[in-house]
Amino acid sequence: MKRIIIAVLVIAVVGGAIAWVLTNNKKKNAEKTAVVAEGGGAVSVRVATIKKEPIDLDFSTNGIFTPNQELNFLSENAGRVSKIYVDEGDRVSKGQVLARIDAEILNTDKETAEATLQNAIRDEERYSSSFKTGGVTQQQLDQAKLAVQNARLRLQSSQRRVSDANIKSPINGIVNKRYIEVGAFVTAQGTQLFELVDVSKLKLRVNVNEGQVANLKTGDEVQIKSNVFPADNYSGRITFIAAKADNSLNFPVDIEVANNKKNDIKAGMYGTAIFKFPKQAPALTIPRGSFVGSVSSNQIFVLEGGKTARIRKVIAGRILGENVEIVDGLKEGETVITSGQINLVDGSAVAPIK
Structure with a gap:
């Protein structure tokens, strides 16, 4: 009997708490409704006046230098190493003898x-x-x-x-690693002998987005900066542009870079590619966030009469960072709603935030 009485009291307390929460929420909703009523039911939005502005297509992006040629040199004959003529760090030329296998x-x-x-x-x-x-x-x-x-x-x-039996270098480069010693036995199945790296030319791989890759083509000259040697200027040439975006929806681009005579830039260092383009004619642009949903929808809201939102179909052009070029559907001087569109339909009353 006591348990029943306690259960009834608990239910009563919980029910009272729920009733208090519902009453409190009702009061808050009533206050919000009153505020909206005072404002005439208008939705607060941010706006921007559209005008033609010069387009700057220049951009820069970072990447990592990799060797233009990198070779793990393997043995082709079985035998015992009788002589080694080079060590790690030595510069070698194509055809130079690196080591010798006993040829008896x-x-x-x-x-x-x-x-x-x-x-x-x-x-x-x-x-x-x-x-x-x-x-x-x-x-x-x-x-x-x-x-x-x-x-x-x-x-x-x-x-x-x-x-x-005379193991010769197939490329010009530097002996980055040596895996053998005199007296070691190598097999014809491919014992690793040397790692050769050519850094006289390097590759800088960078990633660019869809708006940027549209302005690039193979053979374009690119200005290169090394993070370690910021005072030095290097030039590069685009040798590869991916035909398909990666998982991050960016496009890998390879740039061939000529090292200086001292080969100061090492593989694995960071570099910056600076892409410069001819000056563009001014064009109408709007903030990327102005579109309803996404840029592909080609729908925006424009402000009419200072207090009404009207949906408008436009034709989007190039994506320029946080802005989008408008090819057709807008005129210079019109006002576009840049935020708050989620609460709007065609003809909604709005209150621009100053």
């Missing part, structure tokens, strides 16, 4: 291939002489000629392996 076994294979070829040539000569007198058939002669061709190919392969 390779030289033996080459000598065997040479002997096999000489023997095949002598056999072909004997078969040719015998064929003239009818001592051998045409098939036997053809087989002798084929043996010579095969022996010659085996010799070429052996000579190539002996040549590859």
